[in-house]
Amino acid sequence: xxxxxxxxxxxxxxxxxxVAITCRASQSISTYLNWYQQKRGKAPNLLIHATTTxxxxxxxxFSGSGSGTDFTLTITGLQPEDFATYYCxxxxxxxxxxxxxxxxxxx
Amino acid sequence: xxxxxxxxxxxxxPGGSLRLSCAASEVSVSSNYMSWVRQAPGKGLEWxxxxxxGGRTDYADSVKGRFxxxxxxxxxxxxxxxxxxxxxxxxxxxxxxxxEDYGDPRLYIDYWGQGTLVTVSS
Numbered sequence: 735x736x737x738x739x740x741x742x743x744x745x746x747x748x749x750x751x752x753v754a755i756t757c758r759a760s761q762s763i764s765t766y767l768n769w770y771q772q773k774r775g776k777a778p779n780l781l782i783h784a785t786t787t788x789x790x791x792x793x794x795x796f797s798g799s800g801s802g803t804d805f806t807l808t809i810t811g812l813q814p815e816d817f818a819t820y821y822c823x824x825x826x827x828x829x830x831x832x833x834x835x836x837x838x839x840x841x
Numbered sequence: 842x843x844x845x846x847x848x849x850x851x852x853x854x855p856g857g858s859l860r861l862s863c864a865a866s867e868v869s870v871s872s873n874y875m876s877w878v879r880q881a882p883g884k885g886l887e888w889x890x891x892x893x894x895g896g897r898t899d900y901a902d903s904v905k906g907r908f909x910x911x912x913x914x915x916x917x918x919x920x921x922x923x924x925x926x927x928x929x930x931x932x933x934x935x936x937x938x939x940x941e942d943y944g945d946p947r948l949y950i951d952y953w954g955q956g957t958l959v960t961v962s963s
Contacts, residue, residue, distance in 0.1 A: 768949045770886075770950070777935055777955055778953055779953070783951075821885065823886070823888075828899050831888065833885070835885045
């Protein structure tokens with residue numbers, strides 16, 4: 735199985751900050767990498783698919799990059815509604831696997 | 842607007858069985874890839890099973906042989922039959938639609954239900 739490792743597991747940030755979350759795959763997954771946001775008590779929400787493609791309706795302050803084994807989700811200009819947990823997920827090989835999550839908290 | 846509404850969760854004893862349902866609207870379960878993802882309390886997301894539009898199925902090793910994914914096209918409903926339940930199966934189960942953009946094999950989950958809670962405990 736492909737292991738997905740996110741870092742950090744949590745971070746504290748302020749409104750307006752630039753935040754970067756990394757996701758590392760245990761083997762190459764090309765660009766088969768998706769990012770989701772989950773708020774407390776809610777279902778996850780798709781942010782970015784295929785590493786860099788912003789889902790319709792998602793603000794442009796979210797961006798994704800990477801390929802192979804190393805990926806990054808960047809939030810440029812953190813907003814109050816962005817405090818949440820973020821997950822990466824690979825769809826390169828079965829079983830699909832998620833990272834353990836990164837919780838973005840208020841500093 | 843696409844809606845996925847799960848039902849069938851509840852408290853069940855270890856070794857028991859439960860069937861989850863996912864009623865879909867504005868999306869056809871027969872012509873889309875559909876999947877189940879679960880989340881243990883306070884934990885991360887875990888993919889459980891996938892049903893391709895052509896009928897092929899796939900399962901996480903942790904549920905293989907115990908869970909069965911299926912659909913009823915006439916009811917536009919997805920199911921997850923869960924047998925031999927264990928404590929580690931406890932969690933919220935989400936029904937999701939898996940999107941495949943034309944000509945692009947990189948699949949992703951674009952719609953999630955609200956989830957149904959399964960608690961396996963004696």
